[in-house]
Every structure is written in structure tokens, then in C-alpha cells.
Amino acid sequence: MTFGDQEPILGSSNPYGGSSPINRLVSAFHMLPGIGPRSAQRLAYHVLRSPASEAQELANALLDVKENIILCTSCQNLASSSPCSLCDDSGRSQDLLCVVEEPLDVVAIERTGDFKGNYHVLHGVIAPRSGVGPEDLKIEELMNRLRISDNTFKEVIVATNPSTEGEATALYLAQLIHSLDLKVTRLARGLPTGSDVEYADIDTLGRALEFRHEI
């Protein structure tokens, strides 16, 4: 699939041939999320022009991350040790568990500095159209963790995205977690900072009204 008007990148007519090293690199970059054919080409040529040491460092970093990053057996986040530094931090509240879709969501919430509880990373959301069911996520690990914690957690915050799939996943988790007699909450929804009431979708605006607060 192509996007907009563009000539094919390094097609069969290119001087390097279909399976040349440069084409292999372009294809490899193209596989990355958000990288279109043009960007892939640009990145590949950048690597080609840069010193060998820089390419070596890139290759090492790629392999290093695959060899040395593991999943924390407790929170399922990416980590270099298990339990990870967050799970191992006794200064964090053991009452609160925040369930997120992706490791990057942990980074985002940590940046706020407002949350001092524990995390659980699902590694996705229930997305049947893309073939992702509950069994493909870290839900069983979450339920086991809640069960063996024996009521140390008082509240589970489901911080999946406010998308259709994120909502479906949140409601699915709530049904499961309620069976353990635990309190389940969802992140509040409202207008993002810097947005415009005029352009807000009615769903966001409706919820912002519903969860308004006194000032």
C-alpha cells in the first residue's frame, strides 16, 4: 500500500537489486511502527553514510535490548531484572494497583509523579478484529497476582485508553476483578489541556460534564 503520490522505493529497477543489503535494511526499517517507505529509505541512507562505529553501536543496542531486557514476573513490565525496580521499591503503596496497556504508559504515569502504587502491564488490549483475545494479554498473570496478594491491594485502577477497545478491556477486567471483591476504578475522562470545547467529541464533552468538579 502506498500513501499519497510517490514513486516506488528501490523497486526491481534499482541498481542494488531486490535483495541487496541496502534493500534489506530499508525493509527492516519499514517494518517498524510509524515508519513509511520514504522514512525507511532515509534512515537506511543515513546508516549507510555514517561511520562504521555508529552502525556498530546501533546493532549492539538492538541486540542488547533483545538479550538483556526481560519481563518482570510480577508487573510484566519490561525490565533488566525481576522483580523490577518499581516492584522492588518498598516505598511504594501496596494498596493500589494500576493496570496499563503498554510499558510506555508506565513511563507516562511515572512522569506525573502523582502515582505511588504498583503497576501491571497487559501488553495490549482486547481487539478481536486484530485477532487479540484476553488469552493473548497478561490477564491471567494479573488475576493470579491479585489472588495470591491476599487482599493487600485495596483498589485496582484500570488505566487502559478511552478507546472502544480500551473500554471493552476495562469492563472485561472489572467483571473479573469484582469476583475477587476488590474495588475497581477507571481513570477520569475529560477535556485535554489545550483543547477546544468547540471541537471536542460529544462523548468526551458528555463525560467531562458528568464528572465535573467544584472549584
Place this chain on the structure above:
Amino acid sequence: MNARAPRVYSTQAIVIGQREFVEAAKIITILTPDIGKQDSVAKGILKPKSRLAGHLEPGTYCDLELAVGKNLDIIREAQTISRFRASQQNLMRLTTLVYVLELVDKYTVDGTGSDLFEPLLVTLKRLDIGENLSAVVHGFELMLLEITGFRPSLNQCVNCLSDVNSVQANWSQDGGGIVCGQCVSLVPNTSLIEPKVLKVLRAYQSWPYEESARITIDSYLEAQLSKIMHGLMKAFAERDIKSADLLEEVSWRKELPEGRVIS
């Protein structure tokens, strides 16, 4: 897209799904009353201040303005008409919504399915009001099969075409309908179907919705109906329909007493 097509056009649409695309863009699969299913591009939708974000979530009924693109049309404006908020807050209804969207997706290819727009819209509205879920979802499944040319044979034997009494009927998923007592040994892979299940399916297939919605369905009967219909929907689509399994799991767990630990 033909040569006379306008460069910019407006349409109502129901969002079927999204997938990632290059940069901050997403490909949005929509169903429209004129074209049917089509992929279109929402540029910049992942940027925090995008005016499209929030209006193009799966299951959203919206007004769109699109520009004709070389390959895919580009969504320029999107305005939500309804996101069916009640459905978004209830697990059974939201799972059902996800299921009907997946059905539409699996039973159409690009440029087909325009005649599914109205039935889908009506179904999403009924789901949102919280009407009889069984009549809504199975009514939609049967309507979808009818429109796409897979109408199951619920009154005549699929082998000899004779009328069959519900008490004597057997079920053939591969044949797409019932089999009479005489033909049952001739048709492979038949199974039993309870007369009551068949009667309800017949009602869902031929009665007006307002009447079929009045039938009382207990959870045992609903489990039977779902099993038959999900099997049929997967068989005709010739692929897995993942949300059907999710729907079965969710409704099964709903029946358990409160507070019970699920393993």
C-alpha cells in the same frame, strides 16, 4: 473511484475499525450508505490536538468529509453523531457491539456492504437503549446472512427441500440449515437442535423485530441460540470470529453468582 467522483464529498459513516499507519496517521475502516466498506486515512489522528481523534473510534456513528485520494480517501472532518455511550459502559453490550462490527468486517470486502448500513445503525441504537439483547444480536446475524446471500434454511430441509416440523429437525452447520428425519443419514456432521431453539430462530428470521423482541429467553436457551448462530457465522465467513468467543465467555461468567472466584 470513477472519474466523475467529486474531489471532496460528505457522508454518514459507522466506524468499523482502525489500524496503525505511517507517522501519526491511522487507517480507518468505515461503512457508508453509498459505498459500503472502505478504508480511509485519518492523518495526524495520533497527535494530541487532532480534531479527528475521538470521532473515529470503532462503533462511532458520524458525519465525515472526505477528499478523494489516489489510493485511499482522506478524512478531512469528522463529527460524532453518536458514540452510543450506554453501550460503552456495559460489558455485555460493548462486547456485542464489538461482535457486530467484526461480523460486518468479516462479511464484506471493500466497496460492498452499503445495504448493511441501515441494519447496523438500527442494531447499534437498539443495543444502546438496552433492548432484548438476544433478539437484537441474533436478528442482526440473520439479517446479515440474508443480505449477503447466506440465508439459513430454517423451515425446509437443506437436502430435500421438504418442510420440516421443529420436533423432527436436525441441524447441519455446513449445510446452513435444518435436515429432515429421512435425510439425516445422508447429510454428514448433523447435530441435534432443540425444537424450542429452532422456533425462536424462525421467529428471529421472519417476525418483525418488535414482535420477536417480546419472546422471553432464559440463559440456557440463549446459550443454545448463541452456539448455533456463532457456529453458523464462523462457518459461512470461513474464518474465526474472535469476538464470538469473547461474547460467550462474558455471558457465561455473567451467570455465575456474585463474588465467586474464577480460575
